[in-house]
Amino acid sequence: MYVEQRMYTAHPGKLPAWINLYASQGSAASNRHMGPLIGHFTVEVGPLNRVVFLRGFADIDDRDRGMVARAADPEWNAFLAEGAKLGALAAQENKMLKTVPFSPIQAPGTPFVRSFPGEGLIIDHRTYDFHPGKMNAWLEMYEKMGLPVQNKHLGQFLFMGFGECGPINQVVFMWAYASLGDRDRRRAAMAADPAWAEFGRATAQVAPLKTQTTMILKPTAISPIK
Numbered sequence: 001m002y003v004e005q006r007m008y009t010a011h012p013g014k015l016p017a018w019i020n021l022y023a024s025q026g027s028a029a030s031n032r033h034m035g036p037l038i039g040h041f042t043v044e045v046g047p048l049n050r051v052v053f054l055r056g057f058a059d060i061d062d063r064d065r066g067m068v069a070r071a072a073d074p075e076w077n078a079f080l081a082e083g084a085k086l087g088a089l090a091a092q093e094n095k096m097l098k099t100v101p102f103s104p105i106q107a108p109g110t111p112f113v114r115s116f117p118g119e120g121l122i123i124d125h126r127t128y129d130f131h132p133g134k135m136n137a138w139l140e141m142y143e144k145m146g147l148p149v150q151n152k153h154l155g156q157f158l159f160m161g162f163g164e165c166g167p168i169n170q171v172v173f174m175w176a177y178a179s180l181g182d183r184d185r186r187r188a189a190m191a192a193d194p195a196w197a198e199f200g201r202a203t204a205q206v207a208p209l210k211t212q213t214t215m216i217l218k219p220t221a222i223s224p225i226k
Contacts, residue, residue: 001106002057003038003097003161005172010049014088015042019051021082023222029076030055034066036109038159039174040223041123046215049090052125054159056108060096097161097172102143105159112225115156118178121226123158123217130169134208135162139171141206145199150175153190155182158225176225180216 010018019042031037035057043050057063070076083089099106114121130138139162151157160173177183190196203209219226 001099001108002060002063002164003099003105003159004035004055004057004063004094005097006053006092006094008051008089008093009047009091010051010088011090012049014086015049015051017086018083018088019220021079021086023220025075025082026079027222029070029073029079033070033073033076035062037222037224038105038110039123039217039225040220041125041217041225042220044122044216044218045180046125046213051220052215052217056105056110058108060165063096095166095170095172096164098164099159099161100139100143100171102147103160103173104157112158114176116176116178116182118182120179121219122177122180122183123219123225124155124175124177124183125215125217126173126175127213128171128173129167129210129212130171130208131210132169134206135169135171137206138203138208141199141202145195145202149190149193149196149199153193154186174217 008018027037035055038054038056040053041051043052057066104110128138147157155175155177158174158176160171163170163172175183177186
């Protein structure tokens with residue numbers, strides 16, 4: 001399965017109007033032709049004035065066929081015209097991610113079923129960049145040593161994929177929590193677990209990571225994950 005991740009950054013003050021326009025006009029046209037929407041989020045902590053959305057595809061050809069069909073849809077073109085009038089967007093970025101075998105999301109349209117207590121929801125969105133040739137070794141250690149500890153302590157593991165088109169030697173993954181405080185408490189418990197320290201020592205021997213970045217996301221009204 002492939003996940004297309006798009007990140008759109010707006011000029012300050014203009015993102016809410018663009019999100020409302022997309023929800024009322026652009027989303028329906030995209031849903032008719034493209035893969036199922038997995039999540040649609042704004043950035044709460046990290047680069048502000050940004051919307052992040054993800055769609056799932058069985059393969060790259062599914063995406064290409066959808067793009068052609070959507071481009072011919074009058075409703076989509078009306079949305080693009082209205083969006084241009086807003087002049088909201090300053091930058092756009094996309095990447096194609098391929099799910100790892102242990103990612104909870106493995107098929108387009110997988111429904112979100114909440115598995116942790118509380119009423120709120122935030123997403124810890126993480127991007128790890130690796131030195132060439134070292135990503136697979138880290139993924140193997142993470143699956144065997146790191147993920148079991150995180151599943152014990154953290155919120156809900158949602159997705160993990162590696163860069164297939166766009167930045168390579170990169171992994172993107174997401175965890176859901178009830179709140180920032182919930183995240184902090186859970187991560188403190190994980191950090192105190194000796195098994196997590198053991199995972200850290202094992203990965204340090206490989207020294208795979210170049211950079212790590214995180215964003216805290218909040219779902220919009222149209223997000224299936226909310």
